[in-house]
Structures are given as C-alpha cells and as structure tokens.
Amino acid sequence: MAWRFTLADTQTRDAFEARLRAIGAERYHDKHPFHRLLHDGHCTMTQVRAWVINRFYYQSRIPLKDAAFLSRCEDVDLRRAWRKRIEDHDGGLEDGGGIRRWLKLAEAVGLDPDYVASTRGVLPATRFACDAYVRFVRDMPMLDAVAASLTELFAPAIHRNRIAGLLEHYAFANEEALSYFQRRLEEAPQDVAFGLRYVLDHADTLDRQDAAAAALCFKTDVLWAQLDALHHAYVAPGLVPPGAWDGREGVTGDLEQPAKRVSA
C-alpha cells in the first residue's frame, strides 16, 4: 500500500505548482512600499540612485550564485541549460550583458558607473541578503537551489510595471536606460520555464515539496529585506548606516534633477 502513503503525503503536480505561485502572490517584492513609490513616480532622484546602487549588488551576485550552482552540478544537460544565465548577465567582451546594461541605467540616473560597479556604499543589509543567496545556492541541495530562483516566475510582471512607471514619471527614463528590464522580459521566461519543470519533476515527496517551498520563501525574504533596508535608510526614518552611500558620492548628474517629468 505504499502508493497510498505517497498519494496522501505528496501534493499533486498542479497543487504543488499552485502552492509555489501562492508564495509569490503573498510575498513577492512587487508589494513592497518602496517599489510602489518607485513605480508610481514618488521617489526623489536620491532615492532612485540609492536603489540603482544597491540593486547593482544583487545583479553582481547573480552570476556568482549561478557559477556556484554550476560548480556542483554533475549533470551535463543541467549545466548546459544553466550556463546561459551567466552569459545573460556577463555577455561578451564587445556587447556586455545584463551587468553592462544595469550600468547604463546608472549613467542615466546621473551616477558614475565606476562608482556603482565598485559596490562601495552598498547598504550592509543588501550585502548580507545577497551574499546569503549565493551561500544558499552553494550549500543547499540542488532542488532547493533551483527552487530559490523561481521568484523569477513573478519578475516579468514587475519588469513590465517598472518600464511603464519609470517612462511615465521620470525624466531620465528612455529605451537605453531601461534596456536591462526590456531584455529580462525575453530572458527570464526561458529560465523560469526550465526551473519550474525541474522543481516539479524533482519535488517528488512531501519533504522535498516542503523544502522547495521553503527555498522560495527564503528567496522572497532576500528580495524583501533589500527593500526594507533601502526604505529605512533613504525614505523613512532616513537613517543611513555608517559607510553607506551618503547621497553625494559618485553623483555626476544634476543633484537637483527633478525625478518627475516636467509637463509642458
């Protein structure tokens, strides 16, 4: 009667997928107040720049976590599928990839890209959260590592909202500045379709399903904690931790540049 035990204790594939999607509906960082401010045009340029500086750190850790994943992956088919993620972010010498596109955004908001790339001034909590993600992927079972990447199921919607919101509300926003997000709209669905299939195939016991769901929750925490830190330092109460960006270093554009488009 072992099959009975399995059926009773493991969610069906569809129910398990619905459980994963419900985690995003409840916990994804599109619901964070900082994102609402940003996308609705209520951020000052200092707040936009703080987001660009801190979020660069997340971007810069993504290829490191994918390299950590590959370094422990014995399956050649999985490695072949996964290595695209590093190529997407690093790109080739000529054209670069996502990291170079993020630095285009940095320039557009009036920041020296070398300052942003130096990662000086990144909030301590941003660093802790992103480094925790790299360690998680390095140390946890492969299933958990893949499941953690499934926040990308929810990313295309936030990227679309961001493109529309920034274009509508901010003078700096144009096609080149936002090319990072435009490109992610093509890249992320391929990654996440592969990742979701892998997780649904490999989470074949209730324990594994629970572990995969916990990994996805962990990742939503990694994202949420970064925005909490940003909000605390640069929105309210406005307590910038020692050593973090002071609102001036690396600024090349007009300090007073209005965040909002001035209507004619």
Ligand SMILES: O=C(O)c1cc(C(=O)O)c2c(n1)C(=O)C(=O)c1cc(C(=O)O)[nH]c1-2
């Ligand atoms: O703008 C966003 O809200 C957002 C979220 C996420 C995410 O959900 O982790 C990623 C990205 N963007 C992104 O651009 C990206 O390359 C990316 C890679 C990964 C990952 O876990 O492997 N997440 C994300």
